[in-house]
Amino acid sequence: MRLVTIKAPSGQGKEIAEIAFAAGIAHVSIRQARKYNSDHRETDLDVVEVETATPKAKRFLESLMDSAIYDPDTFTFTVRHPESLFGEEPPKEETFPIVRPTTDVYEELWQFTRVTKSLIGRVFLSAVLLAYGMVEDMLPLIIAGLLFLPYHHHMLGIGLGATLREWRFLRQGILALLVTTILIVAAGACVALFTKPPIGFEEFGTPLSGVVLAFVIGIAAALGAMDDAGRRELIGLAATAHISVFPAWFGLKLVFGFDMGDKWVEHLLTFGLNVTSLTLAAYVTFIVLGMKGNAIRRFVSRKTGVAKQRQHS
DSSP, rough: EEEEEEEEETTTHHHHHHHHHTTOOOOOOEEEEEEEOOSOOOOOEEEEEEEHHHHHHHHHHHHHHTTTTTTTTEEEEEOOOOOOOOSSHHHHHOOBBBBBOOOHHHHHOOOOOOOOHHHHHHHHHHHHHHHHHHHHHHHHHHHHHHTTHHHHHHHHHOOOOOOOOOHHHHHHHHHHHHHHHHHHHHHHHHHHTOSSSSOOOOOOOHHHHHHHHHHHHHHHHHHHTTBSSOOOHHHHHHHHHHHHHHHHHHHHHHHOOOTTTTOOHHHHHHHHHHHHHHHHHHHHHHHHTTOHHHHHHHHHHHHHHHHHHHHHH
C-alpha cells in the first residue's frame, strides 16, 4: 500500500490526475497550497494525493516521471507506506505487495550503499564478532555478527544500478562493496592479533555449491527488496553468511599464517564467484520484474547538473 503526495506548479493537478487514472487508480485528491522560499519568493502549487495499492503506485509514478509535464525542478513527490489503508478498494486489491515503486527501491539501496562513519563502524564491529566466532566456532557469535553486516545490499545496489543504467549509483555500490570487504579483512586480522589458531569454523562449501546458493539468495534478496511483505533482514542474514566468512577468514590467516593444507585459492575463487553470482541473479530479477530507470536517470542527471552550476556560480 502506498500514500503518494505530489506537489506541482498550479494548474497541473488535473493532468497528474489523468496519469493516475490511466495507471488504474480510482480517485485522487487535489488541493492548493503556497510555497515560501528563503529568498521570499512565493509559488502556488497543486498538491495531489493518492492512496492506492503498491503496483498501481509504481505504474503511476513511473508514468508521471516519463511524462512530458514532469519537471524535476518544479515537481516533488513523497511516497509513504502506511500500516493500514481502508479506502474504496477491497483489501485483496489494496494490500497487493509487489512490486514496490522503483524510486522506493532506489532510495533504500542508495542509503545502504552510502559509505558513512556509521557504516564503517557497524561493518567493522560486526566483522569482529564474526571473526571471533569463527575462531572459537561459536555459532551464536557468528550469527550476531552477520545480523548487522549490510553486505548483500551493496550487491543489490550494483545489480540495480546496472539494471537502471544509473552509473553513479553503480559506482557507489561497487565502492561500498570494496570498502566493506576491506573492513571485514581488517577486522579478521585484528581479531587474530588477540587470539590463537586454529580457526574452528571450516564449513565453506565448494565453488559449485556456492554459485548455486548465491543465485538462489540473489533472487530471493532482489524479490525481498521489491516486496512490501516479508522480513528482508533475514534474507540479508543468509546472503551475508554465505559470503562474508571468506574475507573474515583471509583476515585471520594474514596474521595466523597460511598452512600447506589451506585452500586459499579455492576460497578466493569461491568468494569471487559468490559475489558475481548473487549480483547477476539480482540484476536479472530486477529486469524481469520491471525496474525502470529512464525517469530516475533523467532526474539524477538534471539535479547533478544543477548542483554543479551552483558550485561554479
